[in-house]
Amino acid sequence: MEKHKILVVSATLLALLGLLLGACGPKQEGLPLEEQPYRNDLGGYTIRYPKDWLYDAYGGQVMFYESEEAAMTEVPSTPIVLLEVATIDELDYSYVSGISEAKDSRAMLQILVDDLRGQGEVSVGATQDLTVGGSKAAAADIRGTEQGLDIAGRVVCVHLGDRGGVFVAVGAREDWDEFVPTFEAMLGSMAFER
DSSP states (O other): OHHHHHHHHHHHHHHHHHHHHHHHOSOOOOOOBOSSOEEETTTTEEEOOBTTOEEEEETTEEEEESOHHHHHSSSOSSOEEEEEEEEHHHHHHHTOTTGGGOOSHHHHHHHHHHHHHTTSSEEEOOOEEEEETTEEEEEEEEEEEETTEEEEEEEEEEEOSSEEEEEEEEEEHHHHHHHHHHHHHHHHHOEEOO
8 A cells, every 4th residue: 555655646746846847948049140350459358149140240249130120120039139348438338327326236226217217117136146257247137118019128237347338139029038048148148358
């Protein structure tokens, strides 16, 4: 009787494990990245980006996108990635006043997300700690509606002392989960040179 009970419990646990593994599904792979990273000498960084994607750069800022159409629309339906590495004072001017007061990546992110929350139909997820280019970083997922399009994305901040980096990736909400592994691979390829 005891042996039967153990078999029933074991079979039940195996069935539950099978259901959990089936629900998790296969791990999504991101888009393949270019072998040669994009290099920004002014910003002092390199980053790999999706193969065959385009980019526009200005100063320490770069925007990666899939097509000219994506770059020209006010609200992109396909993912775009915007990255800027500059002095903290320049980021304060480019993004939100107050970033120059931040002492770490979490504080930078908090200033940015507080500003986003004040812009209407945007919700911001919990702060996550991560490492980007060997430095401590902080990230938060964002969701909202812009001109009738449901959008999703992620904001990542890296405090590098007198410099910092802000990464914003955004696109149509229905495509975001599929793009996350690509964005994470891009972040994983990031290198700061000074």
